[in-house]
Every structure is written in C-alpha cells, then in structure tokens.
Amino acid sequence: MVIFNQITIIGMGLIGSSLARAIMEHGVTKRLVGCDNNEKHCQTVQVLNLVDHITSDPLEAIQGSDLIILATPVGTYGALGEALCPHMQAGAILTDVGSVKSNVVKSLSPYIREDCHLIPGHPVAGTEQSGPEAGFASLFDGRWCILTPPEGTDPDMVKILEKFWQALGSKVEHMTPEHHDMVLAITSHLPHLIAYNIVGTARHLEEVTNSEVIKYSAGGFRDFTRIAASDPTMWRDVFLNNKEAVLEMLGRFSEDLTALQRSIRYDEGDKLFELFDRNRRIRQQIIEAGQEEDVTDFGRHTEE
Amino acid sequence: MVIFNQITIIGMGLIGSSLARAIMEHGVTKRLVGCDNNEKHCQTVQVLNLVDHITSDPLEAIQGSDLIILATPVGTYGALGEALCPHMQAGAILTDVGSVKSNVVKSLSPYIREDCHLIPGHPVAGTEQSGPEAGFASLFDGRWCILTPPEGTDPDMVKILEKFWQALGSKVEHMTPEHHDMVLAITSHLPHLIAYNIVGTARHLEEVTNSEVIKYSAGGFRDFTRIAASDPTMWRDVFLNNKEAVLEMLGRFSEDLTALQRSIRYDEGDKLFELFDRNRRIRQQIIEAGQEEDVTDFGRHTEE
Numbered sequence: 001m002v003i004f005n006q007i008t009i010i011g012m013g014l015i016g017s018s019l020a021r022a023i024m025e026h027g028v029t030k031r032l033v034g035c036d037n038n039e040k041h042c043q044t045v046q047v048l049n050l051v052d053h054i055t056s057d058p059l060e061a062i063q064g065s066d067l068i069i070l071a072t073p074v075g076t077y078g079a080l081g082e083a084l085c086p087h088m089q090a091g092a093i094l095t096d097v098g099s100v101k102s103n104v105v106k107s108l109s110p111y112i113r114e115d116c117h118l119i120p121g122h123p124v125a126g127t128e129q130s131g132p133e134a135g136f137a138s139l140f141d142g143r144w145c146i147l148t149p150p151e152g153t154d155p156d157m158v159k160i161l162e163k164f165w166q167a168l169g170s171k172v173e174h175m176t177p178e179h180h181d182m183v184l185a186i187t188s189h190l191p192h193l194i195a196y197n198i199v200g201t202a203r204h205l206e207e208v209t210n211s212e213v214i215k216y217s218a219g220g221f222r223d224f225t226r227i228a229a230s231d232p233t234m235w236r237d238v239f240l241n242n243k244e245a246v247l248e249m250l251g252r253f254s255e256d257l258t259a260l261q262r263s264i265r266y267d268e269g270d271k272l273f274e275l276f277d278r279n280r281r282i283r284q285q286i287i288e289a290g291q292e293e294d295v296t297d298f299g300r301h302t303e304e
Numbered sequence: 305m306v307i308f309n310q311i312t313i314i315g316m317g318l319i320g321s322s323l324a325r326a327i328m329e330h331g332v333t334k335r336l337v338g339c340d341n342n343e344k345h346c347q348t349v350q351v352l353n354l355v356d357h358i359t360s361d362p363l364e365a366i367q368g369s370d371l372i373i374l375a376t377p378v379g380t381y382g383a384l385g386e387a388l389c390p391h392m393q394a395g396a397i398l399t400d401v402g403s404v405k406s407n408v409v410k411s412l413s414p415y416i417r418e419d420c421h422l423i424p425g426h427p428v429a430g431t432e433q434s435g436p437e438a439g440f441a442s443l444f445d446g447r448w449c450i451l452t453p454p455e456g457t458d459p460d461m462v463k464i465l466e467k468f469w470q471a472l473g474s475k476v477e478h479m480t481p482e483h484h485d486m487v488l489a490i491t492s493h494l495p496h497l498i499a500y501n502i503v504g505t506a507r508h509l510e511e512v513t514n515s516e517v518i519k520y521s522a523g524g525f526r527d528f529t530r531i532a533a534s535d536p537t538m539w540r541d542v543f544l545n546n547k548e549a550v551l552e553m554l555g556r557f558s559e560d561l562t563a564l565q566r567s568i569r570y571d572e573g574d575k576l577f578e579l580f581d582r583n584r585r586i587r588q589q590i591i592e593a594g595q596e597e598d599v600t601d602f603g604r605h606t607e608e
Contacts, residue, residue: 099523124523127601128587136605144519173519183512186505188523194498195524197564199583201490201557208487214586214593215448215477216428219403219492220499220531222596225587227524232580239568239576250565253505254558260501261554264543272543276536279503282518283432283529289518292526297431298602301440 003164004029008065010058010080012036012045013231014126015097016071017135020050022168025137035061036132044132059087067164070096075237078107085111093117093157099184099234101148101177103241109150117157122146122180123170124188128229141169142290148177185245190253192235193246195224223298307468308333312369314362314384316340316349317535318430319401320375321439324354326472329441339365340436348436363391371468374400379541382411389415397421397461403488403538405452405481407545413454421461426450426484427474428492432533445473446594452481489549493542494557497550499528500539527602 007029009016016034023032034051035058036042045054055061062068062084070077077096085108088094094116098104104120112118125143127134145165149158162172175183202213202221213221239246263271286292293299311333313320320338327336338355339362340346349358359365366372366388374381381400389412392398398420402408408424416422429447431438449469453462466476479487506517506525517525543550567575590596597603 124520126523127605129600134600138605143522146520179511183516183520184523186509186512187517187520187525190505191502191524191528193564194502194561195527196580196583197561198495198498198557199586200564200579201494201553201560203582203586204560205490205556207483208490210586210589212487213491214589214595216450216487216491217590217595218447219428219430219488220495221491222587222590223499223527223531224495225583225590225596226602227527228580228583229587230580232577232584235580236573236576240571240573243568243571246568247565249505250561250568252509253502254561254565256505256508257498257501257554257558260497260504261551261558264547264550264554267544267547269540269544272540273536275504276500276532276534276539278507279500279529279532280536282503282507282514283526283533285514285518286521286526286529291518291521292529293604295603296433296438298530298604299599300597300602301431301442 001026001028001167002030003160003167004067006031006033006065007067007069008033008035008061009051009069009071010035010061011070011072012041012050012132013071014130014134015123017045017050017132018137018139019069019071019097020045021135021137022140024050026167028164028167029067033061033065041132048132050132058084062088064089066092068092068094070098073234073237074098074100074104074241077104081108081111085113085116088113088116090115093119093161095119095121095161097121097123099188099238100242101180105148105150105177117154119147119149119153119158119161120177121148121161121165122184123165126230128226130231138169140165143170144173145170146173146175146180148175148180181242181245185242185249189238189242189246190249192227192230193239193250194253195228198224199228305330305332305471306334307464307471308371310335310337310369311371311373312337312339312365313355313373313375314339314365315374315376316345316354316436317375318434318438319427321349321354321436322441322443323373323375323401324349325439325441326444328354330471332468332471333371337365337369345436352436354436362388366392368393370396372396372398374402377538377541378402378404378408378545381408385412385415389417389420392417392420394419397423397465399423399425399465401425401427403492403542404546405484409452409454409481421458423451423453423457423462423465424481425452425465425469426488427469432530434535442473444469447474448477449474450477450479450484452479452484485546485549489546489553493546493550494553496531496534496539497543497554498557499532502528503532
C-alpha cells in the first residue's frame with residue numbers, strides 16, 4: 001500500500017532502522033532515503049540494504065520527500081528544524097519518533113513553513129539495544145503510536161500519517177503534547193530513571209562487591225539492568241526535555257517510597273501486604289491488553 | 305545419587321514444589337515428604353504426584369527425616385522451629401530457603417537441639433508466580449545457593465548440604481548471615497521494593513488513567529510489573545525481617561535519586577550521560593556470568 005512518494009528517515013539507530021525495515025516490508029513508499037551523521041551507521045545501512053539511498057547530508061536526504069521522520073535524540077531537533085524546514089518540499093509532513101512532545105513542538109514549530117505540516121509522533125516501542133543492526137521490522141507491530149498534532153493541523157494530513165503507522169502494525173492515539181509527556185513520564189521516563197539509579201547505587205557500594213551484585217542478580221536486580229542499558233544520549237535528552245513532568249512524577253514516587261520506608265521501619269506489615277497484593281493485578285491487565293507476553297519470568301525458563 | 309534417607313519440605317509453594325520436582329528428578333533421597341497448611345496445595349501436590357507423601361501436619365511430616373527444609377514465609381519460622389525441633393530425628397539437618405538470614409538464625413537457633421544441625425540457606429532463584437503448579441525442576445539450575453552455617457557447625461554436615469544443592473544444579477557459596485542480608489538487600493529486596501512502589505505510584509495518579517498506564521506500559525513500566533507480581537506474604541516478611549539492611553540500601557538509593565533529580569532540574573546533561581553510559585556495562589557482565597539470558601528485550605520479539 002503506497003502512501004508516500006518518498007520518505008526520509010533522519011537517524012538510522014534502533015528506531016530509524018526498524019522504521020526502514022518496516023517501511024520496506026509493507027511497501028508504504030515508492031522510495032526510501034536514510035540519513036545518519038555517523039559514517040559507520042551509513043555503511044551498516046548500506047550493507048544491510050535497508051534503504052534506497054543513504055547519505056550523511058540531511059539537506060540532500062530530504063530533497064523530494066513528502067514525509068520526513070526525525071529519529072535522532074530530541075536534543076538535536078532545534079538545529080535540524082532550522083536547517084531543514086526552509087528546504088522541505090511544499091505540502092510535506094515533518095514528524096518524529098521522540099519520547100517527549102511539548103519540547104519537540106517548541107523546538108520545531110518556529111521553523112515549520114505555512115505550506116508544510118508538523119505532526120509530532122511517538123511510537124511507544126523499543127529495546128535496550130542501539131544502532132542500525134539492532135532494528136527489526138516488527139518493532140511497532142501491536143504497539144501504540146501517539147500523535148500530538150498542534151491545533152489547526154490539516155486533519156487529512158493527520159489521517160495520512162495515521163494510515164502510515166497502521167500500515168506498520170501500530171495502533172494510533174491522539175493526545176495533547178502536555179498529556180503525552182505526563183503519561184510517558186510515569187510509563188517510561190520514571191522507570192528508566194529509577195533503573196539507572198539503582199544500578200548506580202549498586203555500583204557504589206563498599207560492603208557489596210560488583211561481582212556479588214552480578215552473581216546474585218537473579219534475585220531481581222537483573223530485570224532493572226535491561227532498561228538501564230538503553231542509549232545514554234537519547235535518555236539524557238529525554239530527561240532534559242521533559243523536566244517538569246519527570247520531576248512531578250519523581251516527587252510522587254519519592255513520597256510513596258518514604259511512606260513505604262516508614263512502614264518497614266515501624267513494622268506495619270498490613271500496609272505492606274495491602275500494597276503488594278493490589279499491585280499483582282496490573283501485570284495481568286497489561287498481558288490482557290496485548291502489551292506484554294504471557295510468559296513467566298520473561299521466558300527465562302522456556303527450555304522446560 | 306542418594307544423599308538422604310528422607311527429606312521433608314514444609315511449604316509447597318513455588319520454591320517448595322520446585323525443590324520437590326528437582327529432588328525427584330535427581331533422585332537425591334529415598335523418600336520425599338511434603339507438608340502444607342493449605343488444603344488446596346496438598347491436593348495439587350497429590351494430583352501432580354510431586355512427593356511420596358503429603359500431609360498438612362508438620363509433626364507427622366518430619367518423622368524419620370534427615371533433612372528438613374522450611375519453604376514457608378520467613379515470618380512463620382519461629383513457631384515452626386519451636387514446634388518441630390524437639391521432635392526432629394537425632395543428627396538431622398534443619399535448613400530453609402528464606403530470602404533473609406540473620407533473623408532466620410535468630411528465630412531458629414533457640415530451638416535447635418545439640419544433636420541436630422541448623423544450616424540456613426537461600427537459593428537465589430524464583431519467578432513472579434506462586435503455588436505448587438508454578439514450580440519446575442530446573443529453577444535452581446545454574447543459580448547460586450548461599451549457605452550461612454552458624455559458627456561451630458559440623459563441616460561434614462555443611463558439605464552434605466552443599467552436595468544436595470549441587471545435585472540440583474546449583475552453585476554454592478558461604479557467607480555470614482549479616483553479609484548475605486546486605487548483598488540481597490541490593491540485589492533483590494530493594495529492586496522488589498521500588499518495583500512495588502512505582503506500580504503503586506502509577507495506580508494513584510489522577511492525571512494519567514489506569515488504562516493509559518496499561519496501554520503505554522511498553523515504554524518501560526511493564527518490566528517492573530513482573531517482580532511487583534511476586535507473592536505479597538513472602539515479601540512482607542522479607543522486608544520486616546531484613547529491616548536494617550533494606551533501610552540502609554533504601555537510604556543510599558534515595559540519596560542517589562535526589563542527586564539525579566537535581567541534575568535534571570539544573571540541566572546537568574553531562575552528569576546524566578556519564579551515569580547512564582557507565583550503567584550499560586553491568587548487564588553485559590551479568591550475561592557473561594551466566595545469570596541472564598543474552599536475549600534482547602527479554603525475548604519479546606523472538607518471533608522475528
């Protein structure tokens with residue numbers, strides 16, 4: 001199902017390269033152009049034959065494209081928008097895959113021309129791996145993509161972008177950028193932050209050696225190391241660009257943790273039990289919603 | 305390889321029933337007796353044919369056993385020790401699988417007789433599932449079992465218990481109870497506590513609905529729901545019985561989190577990047593140590 005004449009993906013990391021694979025697999029464009037400022041990434045993309053044309057020059061990359069997808073860390077958007085917007089083809093859509101949305105709108109809207117369309121987006125999907133080798137076509141299949149079109153965006157253009165994501169297997173939802181940032185702060189940003197934090201805490205202990213942390217990590221710790229292995233540049237930019245919502249959620253998390261700490265200190269077993277017992281159900285709901293596999297211990301014992 | 309004449313397992317949940325399966329599979333005892341105060345568990349154990357004899361009466365269960373394994377929540381150990389120790393067979397070993405060790409020694413050592421042997425243990429293994437249906441024989445295979453024999457324990461008896469765990473596929477390590485509790489506080493107890501806590505925080509938000517948390521959980525949150533689905537009674541007892549070490553680790557975690565929060569507030573991108581970048585390596589080390597599968601995203605995309 002061809003939707004676009006030419007799509008350009010700027011940034012061929014995990015998400016960009018997965019998009020390229022999915023776009024090729026589903027045939028949603030006549031021509032696909034990739035762009036990356038990392039020469040090694042460009043070579044990998046070439047070797048893996050992920051796009052029709054790969055270049056390290058973004059201005060060259062966007063020539064003649066009716067869809068441009070930013071898939072670089074969100075901290076790069078301002079400079080990219082300033083450089084690219086004047087040269088976009090009239091009528092083209094500029095979108096992205098960034099994990100924050102309010103600041104993306106702020107970074108890009110000053111540059112977008114009247115005859116082009118800015119429709120920020122966020123596919124809620126990923127792995128702890130990075131780079132063009134790590135991508136795969138089904139990454140977006142069954143996952144949600146959140147679009148945050150600014151007020152006044154041509155609804156036909158939004159529908160075209162919706163069709164694009166649906167062609168890759170995604171389900172599409174609309175939100176305001178502010179609401180998106182609040183929802184993702186709790187479902188994604190805070191989990192990453194506390195995973196990074198506990199791994200850091202473990203690394204700095206004197207009483208417990210690193211090798212002990214590694215040996216006995218099957219007690220729970222190893223689960224946290226997965227998301228703490230995610231791309232550091234991407235996540236630095238997420239936290240700096242969703243400061244308000246992250247600090248708000250972090251404040252609530254810390255309050256709750258302090259209450260929990262108090263319950264432990266004063267032997268309030270009933271309170272602990274009540275919290276632990278209630279929380280069991282949410283995993284079942286996530287599995288029922290198709291957002292998690294129904295597999296014990298992340299399938300670590302599938303050989304049984 | 306027969307090591308014992310008769311083993312009794314008190315508590316036929318995930319760990320107890322996995323032990324039963326592993327013991328039967330590896331033929332380490334002539335006779336295996338199970339005990340559980342939950343009538344439904346007893347029926348399941350019978351139907352699944354996990355032991356030679358199942359009873360709800362612990363005094364009956366330990367008659368003639370040369371190894372008794374407590375696999376109930378650690379809060380029950382005091383009463384069990386008081387009831388059982390006077391009736392243990394002379395020369396028998398009393399061990400356990402509890403996640404804390406100092407308090408276990410405190411609970412049981414007043415009751416253990418001179419002619420018996422108390423050797424507390426902790427297999428660092430488990431899943432988020434509970435009950436006798438959830439167990440499987442290979443749960444301990446390749447995992448570490450930590451023994452914390454009190455000073456003066458007969459080394460031959462410790463060796464016998466070591467052989468037992470090794471027969472089930474485990475690697476064995478010795479520690480003082482105090483060091484065990486510190487190591488597990490960071491590798492297991494704190495991860496569970498913060499997982500329970502973030503799920504609780506998410507549940508109480510007004511701005512973000514429960515259904516949004518579920519839909520967008522693939523951004524990271526769903527990883528935390530696995531260990532937050534663990535048995536609430538077991539974990540209540542862990543926190544109440546390892547208070548000191550958990551509060552110590554929680555204090556460090558909170559300090560680190562406050563520093564991280566400050567770095568976000570004051571746009572200290574370099575500090576964030578440095579922390580995130582360093583933490584990537586530990587997952588690789590855990591995989592290399594054989595304590596985690598080398599599978600991206602916990603194998604959620606294995607269909608590719």
